[in-house]
Each structure stands twice: as structure tokens, then as C-alpha cells.
Amino acid sequence: MSDTPEQDGATVRSYRDITAGLIFLALAIAFGWESTNYEMGRPVRMGPGFIPLALALMLGALGLAVMLTGLNKHGEGDSGPVPWRGIALVGVALVLFGAFGRELGLVPVVFLCSFVTALASVRNTLSSALGISAALAVVCWVVFKLGLGISLSTIGPVFGPLQIF
Amino acid sequence: MDLLSHLTLGFETAFTATNLLWCFVGVLLGTLVGVLPGIGPTATIAMLLPITFTFAPVTALIMLSGIYYGAQYGGSTTAILINLPGESSSAVTAIDGYQLARKGRAGTALATAALGSFFAGSVATMILAVAAPPLAKVALNFGAAEYFSLLVLGLLVSISLANGSVLKALAMIALGLMLGAVGQDVTSGTPRFTLGFSELYGGISFVSLAVGMFGIAEIFKNLENERTREVGISKVTGLMLSKADFRRIVAPVLRGTALGSILGILPGGGHILASFASYSAEKSLSKNPKEFGHGAIEGVAGPESANNAAAQTSFIPLLTLGIPAHPVMALILGAFILQGITPGPNVINDQPALFWGIIASMWIGNAMLVILNLPLIGLWVKMLTIPYRVLFPAIVIFATIGCYSINSNPLDVYSVFVFGVLGYVLIRLGCEPAPLLLGFVLGPLLEENLRRAMIISRGDATVFLTRPISATLLALGLACVIVAVLPSIRRRRKEVFVEDD
Numbered sequence: 001m002s003d004t005p006e007q008d009g010a011t012v013r014s015y016r017d018i019t020a021g022l023i024f025l026a027l028a029i030a031f032g033w034e035s036t037n038y039e040m041g042r043p044v045r046m047g048p049g050f051i052p053l054a055l056a057l058m059l060g061a062l063g064l065a066v067m068l069t070g071l072n073k074h075g076e077g078d079s080g081p082v083p084w085r086g087i088a089l090v091g092v093a094l095v096l097f098g099a100f101g102r103e104l105g106l107v108p109v110v111f112l113c114s115f116v117t118a119l120a121s122v123r124n125t126l127s128s129a130l131g132i133s134a135a136l137a138v139v140c141w142v143v144f145k146l147g148l149g150i151s152l153s154t155i156g157p158v159f160g161p162l163q164i165f
Numbered sequence: 166m167d168l169l170s171h172l173t174l175g176f177e178t179a180f181t182a183t184n185l186l187w188c189f190v191g192v193l194l195g196t197l198v199g200v201l202p203g204i205g206p207t208a209t210i211a212m213l214l215p216i217t218f219t220f221a222p223v224t225a226l227i228m229l230s231g232i233y234y235g236a237q238y239g240g241s242t243t244a245i246l247i248n249l250p251g252e253s254s255s256a257v258t259a260i261d262g263y264q265l266a267r268k269g270r271a272g273t274a275l276a277t278a279a280l281g282s283f284f285a286g287s288v289a290t291m292i293l294a295v296a297a298p299p300l301a302k303v304a305l306n307f308g309a310a311e312y313f314s315l316l317v318l319g320l321l322v323s324i325s326l327a328n329g330s331v332l333k334a335l336a337m338i339a340l341g342l343m344l345g346a347v348g349q350d351v352t353s354g355t356p357r358f359t360l361g362f363s364e365l366y367g368g369i370s371f372v373s374l375a376v377g378m379f380g381i382a383e384i385f386k387n388l389e390n391e392r393t394r395e396v397g398i399s400k401v402t403g404l405m406l407s408k409a410d411f412r413r414i415v416a417p418v419l420r421g422t423a424l425g426s427i428l429g430i431l432p433g434g435g436h437i438l439a440s441f442a443s444y445s446a447e448k449s450l451s452k453n454p455k456e457f458g459h460g461a462i463e464g465v466a467g468p469e470s471a472n473n474a475a476a477q478t479s480f481i482p483l484l485t486l487g488i489p490a491h492p493v494m495a496l497i498l499g500a501f502i503l504q505g506i507t508p509g510p511n512v513i514n515d516q517p518a519l520f521w522g523i524i525a526s527m528w529i530g531n532a533m534l535v536i537l538n539l540p541l542i543g544l545w546v547k548m549l550t551i552p553y554r555v556l557f558p559a560i561v562i563f564a565t566i567g568c569y570s571i572n573s574n575p576l577d578v579y580s581v582f583v584f585g586v587l588g589y590v591l592i593r594l595g596c597e598p599a600p601l602l603l604g605f606v607l608g609p610l611l612e613e614n615l616r617r618a619m620i621i622s623r624g625d626a627t628v629f630l631t632r633p634i635s636a637t638l639l640a641l642g643l644a645c646v647i648v649a650v651l652p653s654i655r656r657r658r659k660e661v662f663v664e665d666d
């Protein structure tokens with residue numbers, strides 16, 4: 001996307017490449033380690049561990065290569081700031097959905113999760129987030145419950161007597 | 166004639182009320198996501214995959230295909246009206262289309278795009294219908310070794326899909342293959358990499374991975390800097406083409422269709438390449454190339470036809486060989502697998518109604534798209550005013566409900582988040598998620614065929630090089646890597662992928 005002019009020539013390394021390489025390498029080591037627990041077999045009749053180990057070695061080599069290219073390359077411009085708040089709030093919403101979806105039921109869980117998600121945008125205020133989540137609760141009820149007959153109950157068991165099947 | 170009876174069967178299948186309805190829903194949704202920047206067909210299809218689980222296979226695939234080619238139409242609307250391509254393949258359309266709109270000729274540009282797309286889509290669908298059966302017949306003779314090489318070729322070709330470093334793309338493929346290995350081993354039943362979760366015995370949920378990598382990661386990226394869109398033109402008039410305009414666009418549409426049909430078959434983002442190739446062809450063939458960039462109608466007609474033709478013909482490798490050409494096709498492959506069908510040469514013979522029904526639905530869908538896109542253009546312009554802050558919670562919640570509803574399993578929802586974060590980190594580090602998804606989908610097939618080929622050849626690994634078809638396919642794959650590394654092509658690719666989604 002952005003082509004920033006070179007800063008300080010070759011001394012600036014591409015941290016993007018180095019980090020990417022490290023991630024690949026770490027994943028390769030983790031998978032490779034685990035795959036040694038499985039039976040290897042021989043080339044003629046490969047065991048369950050044969051191909052995963054081969055892939056891990058490949059990924060490790062590629063990760064190393066990516067890292068090395070990053071060491072002698074000019075640094076690239078940084079993309080925008082990491083949206084920590086957005087990532088955290090979307091994460092909270094997904095965990096809430098997974099953990100309490102069944103108990104709360106479709107409409108309450110959609111309302112709750114879209115409220116949390118909407119707050120991930122700095123442009124949403126509390127009241128606009130409430131509006132969005134109320135609208136989405138209705139839309140999801142129509143689409144998923146009336147339209148597609150999803151197995152989640154409309155209002156979950158946690159609401160006791162209010163529960164609708 | 167064989168073809169005629171097949172097509173009759175196809176239209177009989179496609180012309181049922183249910184299939185027509187879902188075809189319409191598909192192209193409608195496709196247009197919508199094509200129009201809205203920030204959400205593409207990949208994320209949409211990933212989100213809707215679980216919902217289609219309850220449909221009949223043919224209905225599900227008709228709808229999902231509709232989303233894909235519908236998005237090609239919608240993308241051009243945004244490109245012309247606000248100079249912001251809704252789809253990467255519409256990036257070229259924006260060059261001259263937006264200039265036309267600024268001159269008050271938005272209607273002409275939109276009509277040209279829609280008619281060109283319709284013509285190209287119809288012709289390319291015909292090509293698909295004619296070319297697929299013989300290709301499938303060839304593929305039926307493939308043994309395990311040939312299939313393995315074909316899969317390797319498919320994966321290596323996908324490097325040309327990736328924007329940037331070839332090494333990173335290769336690493337993403339390897340990571341995808343690795344993730345594909347999670348779950349019970351087919352031959353011995355040993356659970357691999359399950360970390361004690363019995364939910365992982367069946368492998369990582371394909372839908373969670375796709376939704377996380379293409380939907381959620383994209384949202385994180387868009388939240389980095391939230392911009393507001395500005396819609397300059399609120400009223401579009403003059404949708405009728407004059408005779409002079411019509412004469413000017415005939416040749417570019419024909420050339421664009423031909424170029425797009427050929428490039429679409431090649432795996433690896435053919436529709437993006439096709440529109441760029443068509444634009445430069447038109448520019449060099451034009452009598453006054455100086456007009457290009459300042460509102461040349463040929464610059465809209467050619468590329469739009471090309472990308473639509475390519476969108477149709479890119480179904481050929483999937484339907485005949487079972488190899489997806491790009492991420493959207495990988496998702497459609499996933500839809501086949503969810504429905505219990507292994508895509509490949511057998512589909513034509515075993516499920517003729519399904520195969521020909523999909524093809525017939527493409528004509529119907531293309532006709533629907535012209536109607537949706539021309540008279541209803543005002544509606545789509547209105548859509549552009551929906552702010553992103555309203556849009557993304559809807560995307561997140563639809564995706565979550567979709568993922569959860571397949572197995573009612575909370576782990577699927579948590580993994581959406583895990584893959585969303587992983588996808589975001591990797592995208593930020595310059596690694597495109599497309600090769601990873603292809604690797605993930607093809608991984609199990611690759612392993613199975615490799616192991617089978619080795620058993621058949623009694624452990625002789627040279628079998629892949631001594632069998633002629635297999636050797637040719639591998640050589641082609643190697644050529645792809647070499648070509649992708651060549652400096653001149655690298656520069657080209659950089660230009661092509663300026664506005665990728």
C-alpha cells in the first residue's frame with residue numbers, strides 16, 4: 001500500500017518480514033514437535049506423522065528464508081495503528097456468544113453481542129450502538145428464526161417463564 | 166444433440182421456484198457486497214456457507230455462485246460512481262468510468278458496464294458448458310500420481326494470487342496444508358494436533374477459518390482508520406446508450422469477452438488480470454489513446470466484459486478437476502464438500518442435474534443482474550450511504566450465528582476469533598490469506614493422493630516424474646514459481662494488485 005521513502009538506507013530492517021518469519025518458524029516448531037509423537041512409517045506406507053513432519057520442515061525452512069530476506073531489506077512504511085479496542089471488543093462479543101448463546105437465546109445474545117461489537121468503532125456512541133443492536137436483534141430473529149428455523153431458542157432458558165420456544 | 170438435452174435438464178432444474186428465488190437472493194446479495202467496499206464476495210460466501218447447509222446441494226451452489234458473479238456487477242457501480250472499486254477486478258473500470266461520471270455520463274458508463282457484463286457472462290457460460298465435459302473426461306483417467314501433481318500445480322499457481330513476496334506466499338501454503346492436517350488421520354485414525362479437544366477430531370472448521378481470515382481480519386483492518394465515503398452523484402440519468410456509443414463498445418466487448426474467457430480458466434485471480442489485460446489492449450488498439458484516462462467508453466466496456474467472462478470461466482477448473490482457481494472457488498469447493506459431494510470430473514456424470522442446473526442458473530442470474538443493476542441503480546447508490554459503523558456489527562453477528570449453527574458448537578465461534586487475529590496479524594505483515602485457504606482446502610486431498618501414489622509405486626518417489634502427465638503438471642508448477650520470481654513480472658504484479666480486497 002504505502003511506499004515510504006527509505007529511512008537511513010540499509011540499516012533499517014524489515015521488521016514485518018522478520019516477524020512474519022518468526023511466526024512461521026514458531027508454528028513450524030510447534031507442529032513439528034507434536035508430529036514426532038505420531039508414527040512415521042516408511043515412504044512406501046506413510047504413517048500419520050510423516051507428512052505433518054515434512055510440512056513442518058518445509059514451513060520452518062520457508063519461515064527462516066522470509067526472516068533472512070527481512071534482515072537485509074529496507075524497512076517498509078507502517079500501516080495504521082492497531083485497533084486494539086476493536087479487536088478486544090469483537091473478541092469479547094464472540095466469547096459471549098459462544099459461552100452464553102444457548103442459555104440466553106437468539107434475541108438477547110444478538111442484542112448483547114452486537115452492542116459490544118458496535119462499540120468497537122470509535123464512531124459509534126452508546127445510543128447509536130443500542131440502536132444498531134436493537135435493529136440487528138429484530139433482523140436476525142426474522143432471518144434466522146422465522147426464515148431459516150435455527151435451533152437456538154428465541155429467548156433462552158435463563159429467562160425462565162419468559163422463555164418462548 | 167447431447168449439449169441441448171443437458172441444457173434442457175439444467176433449465177428444468179434451475180427453473181423451479183426455490184432455485185429461482187435463491188438465485189435471485191444470491192445475485193442480489195452479490196450486487197450488494199460488490200457495491201459496498203469493505204466486504205467482498207469471499208467474506209460473504211464464507212458467512213453464508215453454514216446457512217446453505219440446510220439447502221439442497223443444487224440450490225446452495227446456485228446461490229453461492231450468484232453471489233460471486235453478482236459481485237462483479239456491483240463492483241463496477243461503486244467504481245464508476247465514487248471512484249472506489251468495490252471489487253479488486255473493478256479497479257480499472259474506475260479509471261475511465263469515474264471520468265465519464267464526472268462529465269455527467271454516469272448513466273452511459275453504467276449501462277455499458279451492465280450490458281458488456283451480460284454479454285460476456287452469457288458467452289462465457291456457453292464456453293463453460295461446452296468445454297467442461299471433455300476436460301472432465303480427460304481428468305477421469307488421472308491416477309493418484311497425476312492428481313497429486315495437479316494439486317501441487319494448483320497450489321503453486323495460487324502464488325500469482327498473492328500480492329507481494331513469493332516466499333511468504335509459499336509459507337502461507339505450507340501453513341495452510343499444516344492446518345489441513347489437523348484432525349483424525351484418514352488411514353490410521355490417529356488424532357493429530359487435536360490438543361485433547363474431541364471437537365477437533367473432524368479437523369478445523371473450514372467455515373470458521375474462512376470467516377475469520379477473510380471476514381473478521383478484514384474488519385480489523387478497516388477499523389485501523391475509519392473513513393467516511395462520499396457519494397458525489399445521487400441521481401443517475403441517461404441509461405440508454407446512443408447508437409454512436411453502441412457502435413463504439415461492440416468491438417471492445419467482444420475482445421474483452423475473449424480475453425476474459427481465456428484468462429479466467431487459468432488459476433490465480435484470472436478476473437483481475439483479465440480486466441487489466443483488456444484495458445491495455447483497448448488502449449493500444451484505440452485510434453485516440455489519449456482519451457483513455459479521461460472518460461473513454463471503451464475503457465469501461467472492455468475490462469467489464471473481461472472480468473465477467475473470467476468470473477464465469479473460472480468455474481471450469483473447479484467443476485472439471487475439483488481444483489479451485491482462487492479463494493472464492495475454494496469456498497464453493499467447501500460448499501460441495503459440506504453437501505457431501507467431492508467436486509471433480511465425476512460430478513458431471515454422477516450429478517448431471519446439479520452440474521447443468523448451476524450452469525443454467527448462470528444465464529438466469531446474469532439476466533436478473535441486468536434488471537437489478539440498471540433500473541434499480543438508485544437503490545444501490547443509496548446503499549453506499551450506509552456507514553461502516555453500522556455495517557460491520559451486522560457482518561460480525563451474521564458470521565457468528567452462521568458458524569454456530571452448523572454444529573451448535575461454541576468452539577467454532579472461538580476459533581473464528583483465533584483465525585481472525587491470526588489473519589489480521591499475517592495480513593499486517595504482508596502475507597495474503599488466499600494461498601493459506603487453498604492449502605487448507607487441498608491439504609487432505611494432497612496427502613491422500615500422495616500416500617496412495619506411494620503405495621501403488623511401492624515407495625518409488627520418481628513415479629511423479631516418470632509418468633508424463635504428472636511430470637508435465639509439475640513442470641508447469643515449477644514454471645509458475647520461476648515466472649512469479651522474475652523481476653519484470655514482479656513489477657507488473659505490483660501494478661495489478663494496487664487495490665486488492
